Amino acid sequence: xxxxxxxxxxxxxxxxxxxxxxxxxxxxxxxxxxxxxxxxxxxxxxxxxxxxxxxxxxxxxxxxxxxxxxxxxxxxxxxxxxxxxxxxxxxxxxxxxxxxxxxxxxxxxxxxxxxxxxxxxxxxxxxxxxxxxxxxxxxxxxxxxxxxxxxxxxxxxxxxxxxxxxxxxxxxxxxxxxxxxxxxxxxxxxxxxxxxxxxxxxxxxxxxxxxxxxxxxxxxxxxxxxxxxxxxxxxxxxxxxxxxxxxxxxxxxxxxxxxxxxxxxxxxxxxxxxxxxxxxxxxxxxxxxxxxxxxxxxxxxxxxxxxxxxxxxxxxxxxxxxxxxxxxxxxxxxxxxxxxxxxxxxxxxxxxxxxxxxxxxxxxxxxxxxxxxxxxxxxxxxxxxxxxxxxxxxxxxxxxxxxxxxxxxxxxxxxxxxxxxxxxxxxxxxxxxxxxxxxxxxxxxxxxxxxxxxxxxxxxxxxxxxxxxxxxxxxxxxxxxxxxxxxxxxxxxxxxxxxxxxxxxxxxxxxxxxxxxxxxxxxxxxxxxxxxxxxxxxxxxxxxxxxxxxxxxxxxx
Amino acid sequence: xxxxxxxxxxxxxxxxxxxxxxxxxxxxxxxxxxxxxxxxxxxxxxxxxxxxxxxxxxxxxxxxxxxxxxxxxxxxxxxxxxxxxxxxxxxxxxxxxxxxxxxxxxxxxxxxxxxxxxxxxxxxxxxxxxxxxxxxxxxxxxxxxxxxxxxxxxxxxxxxxxxxxxxxxxxxxxxxxxxxxxxxxxxxxxxxxxxxxxxxxxx
Numbered sequence: 001x002x003x004x005x006x007x008x009x010x011x012x013x014x015x016x017x018x019x020x021x022x023x024x025x026x027x028x029x030x031x032x033x034x035x036x037x038x039x040x041x042x043x044x045x046x047x048x049x050x051x052x053x054x055x056x057x058x059x060x061x062x063x064x065x066x067x068x069x070x071x072x073x074x075x076x077x078x079x080x081x082x083x084x085x086x087x088x089x090x091x092x093x094x095x096x097x098x099x100x101x102x103x104x105x106x107x108x109x110x111x112x113x114x115x116x117x118x119x120x121x122x123x124x125x126x127x128x129x130x131x132x133x134x135x136x137x138x139x140x141x142x143x144x145x146x147x148x149x150x151x152x153x154x155x156x157x158x159x160x161x162x163x164x165x166x167x168x169x170x171x172x173x174x175x176x177x178x179x180x181x182x183x184x185x186x187x188x189x190x191x192x193x194x195x196x197x198x199x200x201x202x203x204x205x206x207x208x209x210x211x212x213x214x215x216x217x218x219x220x221x222x223x224x225x226x227x228x229x230x231x232x233x234x235x236x237x238x239x240x241x242x243x244x245x246x247x248x249x250x251x252x253x254x255x256x257x258x259x260x261x262x263x264x265x266x267x268x269x270x271x272x273x274x275x276x277x278x279x280x281x282x283x284x285x286x287x288x289x290x291x292x293x294x295x296x297x298x299x300x301x302x303x304x305x306x307x308x309x310x311x312x313x314x315x316x317x318x319x320x321x322x323x324x325x326x327x328x329x330x331x332x333x334x335x336x337x338x339x340x341x342x343x344x345x346x347x348x349x350x351x352x353x354x355x356x357x358x359x360x361x362x363x364x365x366x367x368x369x370x371x372x373x374x375x376x377x378x379x380x381x382x383x384x385x386x387x388x389x390x391x392x393x394x395x396x397x398x399x400x401x402x403x404x405x406x407x408x409x410x411x412x413x414x415x416x417x418x419x420x421x422x423x424x425x426x427x428x429x430x431x432x433x434x435x436x437x438x439x440x441x442x443x444x445x446x447x448x449x450x451x452x453x454x455x456x457x458x459x460x461x462x463x464x465x466x467x468x469x470x471x472x473x474x475x476x477x478x479x480x481x482x483x484x485x486x487x488x489x490x491x492x493x494x495x496x497x498x499x500x501x502x503x504x505x506x507x508x509x510x511x512x513x514x515x516x517x518x519x520x521x522x523x524x525x526x527x528x529x530x531x532x533x534x535x536x537x538x539x540x541x542x543x544x545x546x547x548x549x550x551x552x553x554x555x556x557x
Numbered sequence: 558x559x560x561x562x563x564x565x566x567x568x569x570x571x572x573x574x575x576x577x578x579x580x581x582x583x584x585x586x587x588x589x590x591x592x593x594x595x596x597x598x599x600x601x602x603x604x605x606x607x608x609x610x611x612x613x614x615x616x617x618x619x620x621x622x623x624x625x626x627x628x629x630x631x632x633x634x635x636x637x638x639x640x641x642x643x644x645x646x647x648x649x650x651x652x653x654x655x656x657x658x659x660x661x662x663x664x665x666x667x668x669x670x671x672x673x674x675x676x677x678x679x680x681x682x683x684x685x686x687x688x689x690x691x692x693x694x695x696x697x698x699x700x701x702x703x704x705x706x707x708x709x710x711x712x713x714x715x716x717x718x719x720x721x722x723x724x725x726x727x728x729x730x731x732x733x734x735x736x737x738x739x740x741x742x743x744x745x746x747x748x749x750x751x752x753x754x755x756x757x758x759x760x
Contacts, residue, residue, distance in 0.1 A: 078581050303609050304602065310699035500603030504594055512595055515706035518601055526595070529717030536721045540728035543649075546733075550654035 023210060046199040053195025058122050058139055058159060061198045065140045066386075073135030075260035081120040083140065084108070084203045089265050090384045090406075095267045100125065101385050103336060103402050103422045103481035104217035107390075109435040109465035113157040114441035118212035123502070125157040127465075131387035141194075144201040145210050149175045150192045151211060156439075163193035172220065173211055206242060207232055209251040218365075221330045225374060225420035230328025238328035243531070254287055263287040266484050269383035271316060271415055289317035314514075316381075316415040318486050320496040324373045325420060325485045335369035336424035342453040349453065353405040364440070364450040376418030376485050378511055382407030384484070391434050391468040394477065400428075402481040409513035416511065421481040427459055431471035435479075437462035559565075560752055566668050567746040571631070575743055580614040582723060589716050611724040612692055619685065633672050635678045636670050642671040653732065664751045680722055 045051055050064040066073050080086050085096035097115070102286050108115045109127065116124040117121040126131040131137065141150045151174055153161050166188045169311035198308055214220060214229050220230030230238050240246040241254075255262040263270060264287050274295060277486045290297075295312050299305030311320075326332040342363060344350070351365030358370045363505055384406030394400045407414030428435050439461035442448030447461035455474065463470035501508045502518030509519065567575070590610040591598045598604065626632040644660035649672070652660075662671035669677065690711035698705050733739040734749075742748035 301608050307605070307696075313699065497600065497602055498605060502592070502594075502601045515709060517705075517709060518592055519592055520706075522713060523716075525710060525713060526593075528714070529720075530595075533717065533720050534723065537726045540724060544728065544731070546654050551656070 028097070041202065045201050048199075050358070051195070051198040053198065055194035055198065056140060057162060057243055058194065059136050061194050062122075062136050062138050062140055064198065066135060066138075072140070072260065073138060075134050076120060076138045076140075077132065079120075079261050081260075083132065084119065086265070086267065090268055090549075091386050093387055093389065095387060097391065101390060101402060101435050102217075102223075103424050103426065103439070103479050104223055104333070105440060106338075106426065107462065109437055110439040110462050111441040114155055116157045117152050117154045118216075119158045123157045141197050141201070142211065143204045145197045146202040146205065147200045147209060148207060149177060149557075150194075151175060151178075153189075153355045155443075160194075161189060163191060165189050173215065179275075186439070202307060204252050206249065206250050211357075217333065219327060219333075221332045223333075223422075224483055224487075225271055225332035226322070226325040226485045228326070228328065228330035228332070230330045231487065234328055234488075236491050237276055237494065239488050242487075246491075254291075256287075265271075267385050267387075269381065269385070269417075269484055271381065271383045271413075289321075293317070313512060314415055316417045316480075318484075318489070319376075319378060319416050320417050321484050321489050321492070322376065322418055322487075323490055323494060323500075324375055325488050325495050326372050327488050328372045329372070331356070331370040331372040332374065332420065333368055334371045334374070334420070336365070336369065336422070337367040337476075338427060339366060339425045341366035341449070342455065363453060374420065375507065377407060377421040377482075378416055378418055378508055379482070380407045380409050380411070380414040380511070380513075381405050381417040381419075381484070382411055382414045388435060390466055391432075394428060394435060395431055396428060396430075396475070396477045398432060400477050400479045402426075402435070402479050404502065405482045409511075418485040422481040423434075424479055425476040426479050427455065427474050428477045429471050430473040430475045432469065434468070435477075436468075436470060436474065437466055439465065561749050562752050563747055564665065564750050564752070565746045566663065566665060566748050566750055567707070568629075569746070570625055572743060573720070574618060574625070577618055578622075581611045581618070582719065583686050584611040585615065586716065586720055586723065593716075604641060606612065613690070616689055619689070635674055635681065637675055637678055640671065645670050645672045649732070663748065664752050676722070676726075684715060684718045684722060688712065688719055691715055711753060731759055 048064075048068075050067055051061075055061050055064075076082050080096060083096065084098040087094050087388060095481065097108055105111070105115070112127060112130075113125040120139050120142060122139055123137055130514045139152070141160075142152060151160060151171075152158055153165075154171060166186050168180060168186055170187050171189060174189060174383045175192075175486060178192065182188055210227070210229065210232060213224070213227050214231065215222070216227075217223035221230075231242050234243045236243040236246040241249045252262070255264045257415055265272075270287045272295070273291050290312070296309040297309040297312075297317075300309060340361070343361075344363060350361075351359050351363070352361040354360050354370070356370070359365075359368055360370075361367050385403050385404065387403045388394060405419070426435060427438060438449055438455075438458045439445075439447050440449045440458060443451060445461070446452055447454075449455065449458035452458070456472075459474050460470060460472065496507070500506050500517070502516065503509075504519055506519060508516060572655075575675075585608060587596070587598065588604040588611070590596045591604040592601065592608060599607070641661050648657060648660050663669070678737065691708060694703055694708045695705075695712050698708055730739045730743075731737075733742070740749075
């Protein structure tokens with residue numbers, strides 16, 4: 001069957017590629033839209049009395065929203081954007097930002113007001129006292145603002161500014177239109193105009209999601225590697241889906257919300273999802289590449305396309321189509337060594353920067369390494385991620401996995417997937433041998449590391465925010481953390497070429513446990529085969545030599 | 558009484574088949590070695606495409622050749638025989654250096670000597686089928702679910718056998734009355750052959 005297709009393909013490939021390119025060049029031009037000027041939504045929020053304001057706080061806006069959107073409160077408050085907690089159905093582990101440790105700032109507990117600047121709510125400054133049932137504390141605007149002039153303040157437990165605030169440097173991200181330079185060079189950050197924002201709510205844009213998801217880990221692209229401010233206005237090279245010159249898609253085109261819940265999780269990855277394909281209907285759960293592109297997206301009537309389609313059961317689309325992450329000029333942090341944090345110069349905290357102006361050392365955080373246009377690490381993955389949770393035994397003599405990815409070459413359903421592998425050093429309890437929490441943020445206390453640079457106090461306070469005992473003895477251990485790479489898909493022309501994996505020193509050189517043509521020979525068979533070939537050659541050369549010599553001899557004789 | 562005549566013993570199709578096969582086998586061997594990682598050369602993707610196109614063409618060619626062999630009766634030239642085999646082997650191992658005459662000069666009815674018969678039969682019945690059956694299995698491994706490594710191994714083993722055949726075959730082609738005699742025969746189709754009594758040129 002395949003052979004027949006292949007042969008047919010060889011004959012028709014030219015004809016078909018000509019037809020396809022003809023299709024591809026047909027411009028997206030149409031007659032003037034008779035609906036031009038008619039709003040896309042059925043409601044103009046600027047016309048609602050409830051949204052006229054004035055609003056003193058975000059919560060007042062939320063109350064106005066909920067007065068019409070009667071079910072939104074229930075929906076959001078049961079979503080992970082609100083609970084920061086989820087149970088992984090595959091492992092039974094309770095995960096979510098509230099619980100997990102990571103290789104970046106470490107942990108939420110005892111650092112709430114800083115971390116929760118990205119909570120979809122207002123006022124989570126202490127986990128114990130925050131009322132998770134109070135729907136008026138939901139922040140609708142962070143996701144639904146379309147003016148680009150609403151932003152949460154980094155240290156206000158999810159609130160935006162309500163009064164102007166002046167400081168030496170500008171926050172990132174912060175709307176440029178809300179920053180005023182003072183005569184003394186200081187920058188005054190104006191609070192968002194809540195009534196204006198409330199009148200202009202709509203479907204989330206890349207910026208809405210990006211204001212939090214691009215800045216995880218304390219800065220632009222620090223965490224994910226494939227999610228950065230470069231995706232606000234990316235070139236097709238950076239992301240062919242999100243580029244205004246490409247499909248101009250927004251996050252929720254793939255992460256399609258249903259009752260304020262969204263598919264897509266790096267705790268439980270969706271590697272393949274072709275179950276929701278219903279032609280002509282809007283899918284409610286588009287997420288995996290094959291949800292839209294099918295599992296045989298390459299041209300079946302070409303030799304190469306046919307063979308590429310043969311790969312999709314073992315190789316994730318991302319592997320070939322995201323040749324690098326951290327594109328578009330925004331580097332990602334690839335190494336974070338907390339063990340060197342706390343050094344002072346002349347009794348003061350200090351920082352060092354590299355030639356690109358990126359911090360390589362900060363007293364409050366330790367040493368960093370940054371990388372741009374990074375070639376991913378590759379591993380077989382079945383979508384399952386298991387975490388080393390607080391209090392779970394570790395082996396400090398080895399590299400400690402903050403998380404571990406499931407799957408392997410022999411497991412059906414596992415595919416070769418690209419990852420950012422974050423490395424660094426983190427504190428652990430030397431006596432009990434587990435990773436521990438630290439209290440880094442807290443301008444008023446005397447325990448926070450970023451205020452006092454004292455690990456003893458910071459770790460003790462951090463562990464008091466848990467019910468896990470702490471021996472008081474700590475050291476630093478090298479850790480790794482796996483981050484699936486799935487955004488920053490390149491145009492097809494930039495996809496990996498066959499030889500980038502099918503080679504001895506290719507991208508998959510270190511991925512063991514399976515036969516990869518072009519990378520793996522058959523050492524013994526090849527040796528025997530080549531020896532026999534060499535013997536045959538030597539044999540005919542000797543035979544030819546003897547013929548020549550004997551002919552001369554016969555001639556003379 | 559037998560007489561020697563300069564006769565056409567390789568028909569046009571036979572020569573086309575031979576040289577086309579030679580070209581395709583060389584393309585397949587070199588692209589195959591490239592794909593297997595033994596040699597450098599074109600990029601992997603081009604080598605792959607070339608390998609598959611050549612494989613497709615050679616299979617078509619083989620199908621035609623099989624048809625041709627049966628319709629013309631040429632298949633009889635490959636019926637194995639042990640008669641005269643030992644003298645032929647002795648000739649290549651010894652007599653050839655002494656300037657002895659070949660013990661099995663071709664005739665119209667027997668174009669191939671017993672050693673040729675055996676080796677070409679081995680090529681046609683063992684090496685060729687092994688290489689294209691394993692090749693097709695290799696190509697369709699995604700559909701059949703066969704173990705990739707095992708199929709690849711079989712294909713590689715068959716390829717080494719083919720490579721060794723090519724080396725010996727090319728050398729043996731130089732062992733005619735002059736080093737270029739057989740080459741000339743396979744190019745022009747004509748060779749000095751022994752016409753046995755009552756034999757006619759059926760070609």
